[in-house]
Amino acid sequence: MARVSYPIIALVASFVCVASFAISYSNFDGYGDLDPEQNSLQILESGNSFSITLDELDQIWVYSENKASSNASFKITLEGEVVNGTSVKWWDTFLTSEDGERVYVPLTKLGPGEEGEYVFENDGSSLLYLVDMVGIGEDLWQESSVQIMAISCCLFPFLVMVGIVGLVRSSKPSKISPKIMIFDSNVGIPTTEEVFRSVNVISEESVTTATTPDPWKEEVSEVEGMTEEVGDSTEEVQLDGVEGDWQTWDGG
Numbered sequence: 045m046a047r048v049s050y051p052i053i054a055l056v057a058s059f060v061c062v063a064s065f066a067i068s069y070s071n072f073d074g075y076g077d078l079d080p081e082q083n084s085l086q087i088l089e090s091g092n093s094f095s096i097t098l099d100e101l102d103q104i105w106v107y108s109e110n111k112a113s114s115n116a117s118f119k120i121t122l123e124g125e126v127v128n129g130t131s132v133k134w135w136d137t138f139l140t141s142e143d144g145e146r147v148y149v150p151l152t153k154l155g156p157g158e159e160g161e162y163v164f165e166n167d168g169s170s171l172l173y174l175v176d177m178v179g180i181g182e183d184l185w186q187e188s189s190v191q192i193m194a195i196s197c198c199l200f201p202f203l204v205m206v207g208i209v210g211l212v213r214s215s216k217p218s219k220i221s222p223k224i225m226i227f228d229s230n231v232g233i234p235t236t237e238e239v240f241r242s243v244n245v246i247s248e249e250s251v252t253t254a255t256t257p258d259p260w261k262e263e264v265s266e267v268e269g270m271t272e273e274v275g276d277s278t279e280e281v282q283l284d285g286v287e288g289d290w291q292t293w294d295g296g
Contacts, residue, residue, distance in 0.1 A: 051210025058203035061196040068189040068196070077183045079142045080107050080173035087173055088118075088166040094174065095163045103155040106164070107139060107148040107173040116151055117168030122160050129154045139175070148173060 076082050085104065086094045098104065106129075108116040120127045129152035139148040151172075154162065166172050184190050240246070 051207040055207035061200040065196040068192040072189045085174040093165040103177040110147040112170035115170045119165045
C-alpha cells in the first residue's frame with residue numbers, strides 16, 4: 045500500500061500545481077508592467093537620440109511595434125564606437141499593450157556587458173521603446189501570482205515524473221525467491237541448529253551458549269558445612285577424653 049500511495053500523492057500534487065497556475069494566471073494584474081508604452085526608459089521618435097549610463101549587469105532591449113518593425117532603424121554607440129548588441133531569437137520575449145491590441149517585438153539586446161555611457165539614435169521612421177528588462181523582472185517578481193506560477197512550473201514536471209515512475213515500479217510483481225542452502229558433502233548432514241544459523245545468516249561466534257547452573261551445588265555446600273561441624277565437635281570430644289585420661293594417669 046505504501047508503494048502505491050506516494051505516486052498517487054505525487055500525481056494529485058501535480059494537478060494541484062496546474063490548478064494553482066491557472067488560478068494565478070487568471071488573477072494576474074501586472075500587464076501594465078509589460079506594456080512598453082507605460083514601462084520603458086525612453087520612447088524614441090524618429091530622428092531623436094537618448095543617452096544613458098549602464099552598469100555591467102544592466103540589460104536594455106530595443107522594441108518596436110510589430111506592424112512598424114520593418115521601418116525601424118537605429119544606431120547604438122559607446123564612447124563614439126558603434127555597438128551592435130546581441131541579435132534576437134525567435135524565443136525572446138514579446139511584449140503586449142495592456143489592452144492586448146498591440147504587440148511589440150525586440151530588435152536588439154544590449155547587455156549585460158561593458159559599462160559606460162551609451163547613446164541610442166533613431167534613424168528610422170517608427171517609434172523605438174527602450175525597455176529595462178531587469179527592472180521589469182524585479183517588478184513582476186513582487187507579484188504573488190507570478191511567484192505561484194513560477195513554483196508551479198518548477199514542481200509540476202518533477203511531481204509527474206515521480207508519480208509515473210512510482211506507478212510503473214508498483215505495477216511490477218515482486219518475486220521472493222526461496223533460499224537455497226548448500227552444504228559440504230564431506231561434513232555430513234547439518235544439524236537443526238546449523239540450518240537455523242544458515243537461513244538467518246547467524247555466525248557461529250555470535251551464538252552464546254548459556255551455562256546451566258549446577259542443581260547440586262547448594263546441597264553439596266550444605267553437606268560440606270555439616271561435615272565440618274561434625275568433625276569439629278568430634279575433635280573436641282576426643283581432646284576432652286585425652287585430657288581426662290592424662291589427668292587420671294597423672295593422679296595415679
